[in-house]
Amino acid sequence: MNYGDIYQYLAERLQPAKLTKSSHPTPSSSQENSESEQEFEPIRCETFRELCDHYFGPQALEHTDEIEKTLATILAVVLSTSATGGQLALRVIGPPGSAKSTLAESVSAAKKMVYATSKFTGIISGWASIKRSKMTASQINGKTLFIKDADPIVQLPNLKQIESELRDALGDGVIRGDYRTGRSFEIYTLFTLIMCGTPVLRRMDDSELGARYLDISIHDKNTPTERIVSRAIDSQFSTICSQLAGGIKEVDSDIIRRKEIIRKLAPPTIGFLYYKREQIRQGFHVVPWSEPEKSEIHAMGNLISYLRARVDRGPTGERKNKADREIATRLGEQLTRLKIFLGVVLKEIGPRPIEIGNDESKVIRKVVRDSTEGFSQDIVRFLRQEKRGESKDVIAANLRLSSSATYNLLQDLRELGIVKTTETSNPHGNRGRKLTLYSLRPELQSICKAAQVEL
Numbered sequence: 001m002n003y004g005d006i007y008q009y010l011a012e013r014l015q016p017a018k019l020t021k022s023s024h025p026t027p028s029s030s031q032e033n034s035e036s037e038q039e040f041e042p043i044r045c046e047t048f049r050e051l052c053d054h055y056f057g058p059q060a061l062e063h064t065d066e067i068e069k070t071l072a073t074i075l076a077v078v079l080s081t082s083a084t085g086g087q088l089a090l091r092v093i094g095p096p097g098s099a100k101s102t103l104a105e106s107v108s109a110a111k112k113m114v115y116a117t118s119k120f121t122g123i124i125s126g127w128a129s130i131k132r133s134k135m136t137a138s139q140i141n142g143k144t145l146f147i148k149d150a151d152p153i154v155q156l157p158n159l160k161q162i163e164s165e166l167r168d169a170l171g172d173g174v175i176r177g178d179y180r181t182g183r184s185f186e187i188y189t190l191f192t193l194i195m196c197g198t199p200v201l202r203r204m205d206d207s208e209l210g211a212r213y214l215d216i217s218i219h220d221k222n223t224p225t226e227r228i229v230s231r232a233i234d235s236q237f238s239t240i241c242s243q244l245a246g247g248i249k250e251v252d253s254d255i256i257r258r259k260e261i262i263r264k265l266a267p268p269t270i271g272f273l274y275y276k277r278e279q280i281r282q283g284f285h286v287v288p289w290s291e292p293e294k295s296e297i298h299a300m301g302n303l304i305s306y307l308r309a310r311v312d313r314g315p316t317g318e319r320k321n322k323a324d325r326e327i328a329t330r331l332g333e334q335l336t337r338l339k340i341f342l343g344v345v346l347k348e349i350g351p352r353p354i355e356i357g358n359d360e361s362k363v364i365r366k367v368v369r370d371s372t373e374g375f376s377q378d379i380v381r382f383l384r385q386e387k388r389g390e391s392k393d394v395i396a397a398n399l400r401l402s403s404s405a406t407y408n409l410l411q412d413l414r415e416l417g418i419v420k421t422t423e424t425s426n427p428h429g430n431r432g433r434k435l436t437l438y439s440l441r442p443e444l445q446s447i448c449k450a451a452q453v454e455l
Contacts, residue, residue, distance in 0.1 A: 040109050040263075042271035048072060048346050054268040059238065060261060062230075067099055069363045070218045074103060074194060076341035078113055078144045079276055081192045083341075086333050087170045089193040091150075091201050093370070094218035097229075100196040102261055103218075104148040109266035110273045115143040115191075120153055122162050123169060123189075137165075137175055140191040150195035154203055163204060166193065170212050202374070214334060215371040276344055285353035286340065296361070297335050299450035300368045301328035306444065307372035307380065311412040323415035339364050365453045372455070375399065375409050380418065380440065381455040384448060389422060389437030410438050418444055 045051050055071065056063035070092060077088045094100050108116035115136075123137040123145075136145075153159065169175040174188050195201060195213075204213070239260050309325035342363050343356040369377075382398050383390065396406035413419045420441050423434035440448075448455070 039111075040266045040270055042274055043267040044275065045268040045272040046275055047348055048075075048272070051268055051272045054265060060264060061099055061102065064219075064223055066218055066220050066223065066366075067103075069366055070216050071103055072342060072345050072363055073216050073338070073367065074107055075273065075276075075345045076338055077192050077194055078107065078110070078273060079280065079344055080337055080341040081113070081142065081144055081190065082277075082280065083337065084190065085337070086330060087190065087192045088214065088334060088338060089166070089170055089212045090195070091204075091213045091215045092194065092196045092218055093199055093201055093215055094196075095198060098219040100218055101148055102259075102265070104146060104194075104196050105259070105262045106265040106269045107273075108146050108148070109262070110270045113143055113273055113277065114146050115140045116146045116148065118148055120147050120150070120162075122158065123165050123175070135187065137169065137187045137189045141189040142191070144192045144194055147193075147195045150197040151200055153195075154200055159204070167212050213371075214338065214367050215373070216367050217370045217373070276349075279349045280344065284349050286343065287353045287355040289356065293356075295450055296452060297332055297339070297364075298328070299447050300335055300364065300453065301331035302447050303451045303453065304328070304331050304368060304371050306416065306418055306447070307374070307376045309416050311415050317408070319415070323412075325416060335364060335368070338367065361452075365451075368451065368453045369455060375401075376413060376418070377455050379409065379413060380444065380448070383419065383438065383440045384445070384455070387439070389439030391435055391437060395438065414438075417441060 045054070052063075052068060052071075055061050056068075061067060073090065074092065077090050080088055092100055092103070104116070108114050117136075120136075123135065123140065147153070153162065156162065165175060169189055169191070170193065174186065193212075202215070305326050305328045309323070311323045312320045314320050339356055339360050342360040343354050346359050347354040347356075378399055379395060382395060392407050392410055393403055395410070396403045399406060401409075410419060414421065418441060419438045422437050422439065424437060425434065
């Protein structure tokens with residue numbers, strides 16, 4: 001059958017369609033939005049301590065130092081969005097059940113300041129049918145892009161493209177696109193970024209390409225979980241029993257679908273963010289930093305740049321390029337911005353200038369420690385205690401890695417200028433064979449001391 005026969009066949013069977021008015025009209029987009037988006041009424045909350053009373057009170061979260069610092073850091077990132085300059089990008093990392101989603105949903109309820117999404121494939125598009133105003137890059141302008149579960153992003157085939165778009169826009173607020181469809185544009189957008197997920201997120205954001213993220217772990221592996229799990233069980237039991245006592249109705253509204261804890265925590269979270277935003281708009285003064293405080297931030301940036309650097313090697317282990325690390329300029333800016341806005345979160349703002357002090361430094365040190373987590377950090381931590389140096393076999397036993405894997409890591413750290421080697425006589429080896437000892441370079445020792453970060 002040729003195309004003419006197919007056309008004739010279809011033409012003979014086409015009939016006019018009759019349109020009838022449906023007795024069940026489709027709701028308009030505005031109706032759908034009003035039904036799908038639950039708006040919470042803000043509860044006035046002026047201090048972070050007051051907000052913590054809501055988060056860690058009865059029928060809420062079990063208090064841990066990690067959750068409290070993670071909450072403060074998330075709020076600081078959101079409040080920093082309106083300040084021009086290189087924007088903050090934060091990864092909140094923790095295992096399932098560590099309250100990541102609870103914090104994400106509670107903060108995301110502040111829709112005037114946060115753009116929350118679950119499905120994320122990029123912030124610009126080359127399709128001509130998508131208007132510039134409808135692109136994610138335009139909709140997140142002036143807000144925090146909050147991705148509650150970012151783990152699936154790591155599996156996307158266009159991950160490198162997404163990372164490139166985010167790095168481009170977070171740097172200076174402008175992103176340009178040229179596509180094979182012939183479409184090209186330039187979008188100005190100012191936003192911050194928060195991603196939540198498991199440790200798999202550490203695979204993102206290659207340091208060779210200019211890493212953008214700071215990390216914070218919401219759960220320390222050494223923190224006991226018995227009380228946290230017990231609180232979750234008691235809360236679930238109480239919630240279900242309360243619903244059963246009143247009779248469980250049909251699921252016909254978004255209020256019923258919302259978790260009870262979100263309905264409790266979202267209003268004071270919104271109230272706190274809006275209150276602090278108003279204070280930022282009115283303006284206030286910050287006490288200038290001392291030289292030791294500046295030096296500490298400088299050392300923290302250098303520490304991250306060393307421990308986050310990687311040697312670019314091929315499939316068989318050969319070095320593809322000369323080892324290099326990022327200059328700590330951007331990291332110093334990020335840590336400075338974060339520490340100032342942590343002061344906005346943690347301090348009560350009044351007529352007197354606020355002083356950024358020890359409370360903010362404790363959170364920043366945690367961020368630095370979490371942002372450098374990995375084998376490089378483990379080796380540096382161990383070698384700081386062994387001033388004379390240790391052999392690769394002793395280091396391997398401490399890291400619980402094979403001798404060959406440890407040797408490869410040490411070679412990378414040597415290339416990056418983190419460790420040095422010395423040879424000494426081997427009392428247990430063959431005659432004439434020297435024992436190679438690895439130790440931290442003096443520069444790294446100085447940086448670790450100045451940063452005051454317990455690795």
